Amino acid sequence: MSYDKELAAAKKAASLAARLCQKVQKVLLQSDVQSKNNRSPVTVADYGSQALVSFLLQQEFPAGFSLIAEEDSKDLRKDGAQEIVERITKLVNDSLTSDGSYSVTLSTEDVLKAIDSGKSEGGSEGRHWVLDPIDGTKGFLRGDQYAVALALLDRGKVVLGVLACPNLPLTCISGADRHSPNNEVGCLFFAEVGGGTYMQPLDGSSTVQVSAVENPEEASFFESYEAAHSMHDLSSLIAQKLGVKAPPVRMDSQVKYGALSRGDGAIYIRLPRKGYREKIWDHAAGSIVVSGMDQFHSVCYFLSKAGGVVTDAAGNPLDFSRGRYLDLDTGIIVTNQKLMPSLFKAVRESLEEKALSL
Numbered sequence: 001m002s003y004d005k006e007l008a009a010a011k012k013a014a015s016l017a018a019r020l021c022q023k024v025q026k027v028l029l030q031s032d033v034q035s036k037n038n039r040s041p042v043t044v045a046d047y048g049s050q051a052l053v054s055f056l057l058q059q060e061f062p063a064g065f066s067l068i069a070e071e072d073s074k075d076l077r078k079d080g081a082q083e084i085v086e087r088i089t090k091l092v093n094d095s096l097t098s099d100g101s102y103s104v105t106l107s108t109e110d111v112l113k114a115i116d117s118g119k120s121e122g123g124s125e126g127r128h129w130v131l132d133p134i135d136g137t138k139g140f141l142r143g144d145q146y147a148v149a150l151a152l153l154d155r156g157k158v159v160l161g162v163l164a165c166p167n168l169p170l171t172c173i174s175g176a177d178r179h180s181p182n183n184e185v186g187c188l189f190f191a192e193v194g195g196g197t198y199m200q201p202l203d204g205s206s207t208v209q210v211s212a213v214e215n216p217e218e219a220s221f222f223e224s225y226e227a228a229h230s231m232h233d234l235s236s237l238i239a240q241k242l243g244v245k246a247p248p249v250r251m252d253s254q255v256k257y258g259a260l261s262r263g264d265g266a267i268y269i270r271l272p273r274k275g276y277r278e279k280i281w282d283h284a285a286g287s288i289v290v291s292g293m294d295q296f297h298s299v300c301y302f303l304s305k306a307g308g309v310v311t312d313a314a315g316n317p318l319d320f321s322r323g324r325y326l327d328l329d330t331g332i333i334v335t336n337q338k339l340m341p342s343l344f345k346a347v348r349e350s351l352e353e354k355a356l357s358l
């Protein structure tokens with residue numbers, strides 16, 4: 001089955017949302033940033049991105065539309081939030097107008113409704129879109145990396161994924177190529193089941209060929225920038241056992257999956273503390289961008305030769321069919337098939353050494 005129409009719509013929606021985010025990141029107002037009740041930050045760009053993607057996908061695929069997305073409009077419907085809702089609405093309408101192919105103007109209520117369309121519970125039946133409107137909000141606020149991450153599930157499996165990464169350089173971010181004179185940023189990664197993974201500039205249309213990591217021992221490994229999101233001491237022990245020489249590359253969001261898919265690194269280790277529940281929108285698009293690659297279509301020589309794998313820390317594939325959460329007891333490991341056995345050995349030994357269980 002082909003998902004070409006869905007992929008084209010997803011690329012367009014994620015690109016437009018990324019443009020909205022770039023605009024906000026450039027001139028971030030204090031009032032643009034709010035705090036959710038779990039105390040994590042949320043911005044007008046998170047809401048605007050979700051409203052925009054939700055609206056565009058619903059226009060395109062109205063029948064049985066289902067979206068699982070991170071944000072909801074609860075805080076925006078509270079007293080005193082009118083001004084921020086108007087700001088979000090203007091951002092969404094400006095983005096639609098800037099594209100030229102839409103002649104609609106959304107009301108504030110349309111925008112709130114579009115945000116709330118993301119409340120689906122997902123599951124193993126039917127099709128569900130999965131959206132993180134800004135993955136890496138903390139990175140976004142720091143002026144660092146973030147991604148608009150959009151995927152489609154069909155009967156519980158990820159069948160396409162798009163990662164819009166506005167601040168990721170077009171060329172390799174680690175190793176010898178790091179000092180490339182080309183400092184253009186903005187990448188769009190996309191993958192469709194059976195179709196391979198591609199990357200193109202966010203504001204262009206030609207595919208780019210990126211450099212490849214050839215020696216796994218020299219390859220960088222990736223982890224979260226935020227120490228609260230992943231145990232850095234444990235991943236450093238794992239890397240040491242593997243003999244990885246390069247220091248870890250710490251970055252926010254699923255940009256890590258995108259960068260890994262093109263060979264900027266060979267390993268991504270994510271080891272949250274016990275009790276944290278991973279959400280499907282934080283991994284759906286990234287996982288297919290890495291694992292959707294094959295020898296003929298991938299932009300990445302190193303991973304494509306070996307094949308990208310995304311599993312939990314015990315080596316099981318991630319299960320996206322169980323609703324909004326991944327419900328893993330363990331962390332997430334991303335690598336290629338060749339490195340898998342030695343990496344999992346190092347993971348097991350390190351967990352034992354730190355007296356942590358899988």
Ligand SMILES: Nc1ncnc2c1ncn2[C@@H]1O[C@H](COP(=O)(O)O)[C@@H](OP(=O)(O)O)[C@H]1O
Nearest residue numbers: 134135136137138224228229251252253272276
């Ligand atoms: N304590 C925690 N442990 C693990 N992940 C966490 C966390 N708190 C937040 N996160 C998730 O980490 C995501 C960012 O990923 P990364 O750690 O790779 O930069 C956040 O996405 P949002 O920014 O969309 O909220 C959030 O979902």
Ligand SMILES: [Mg+2]
Nearest residue numbers: 070132134135
């Ligand atoms: Mg988010």
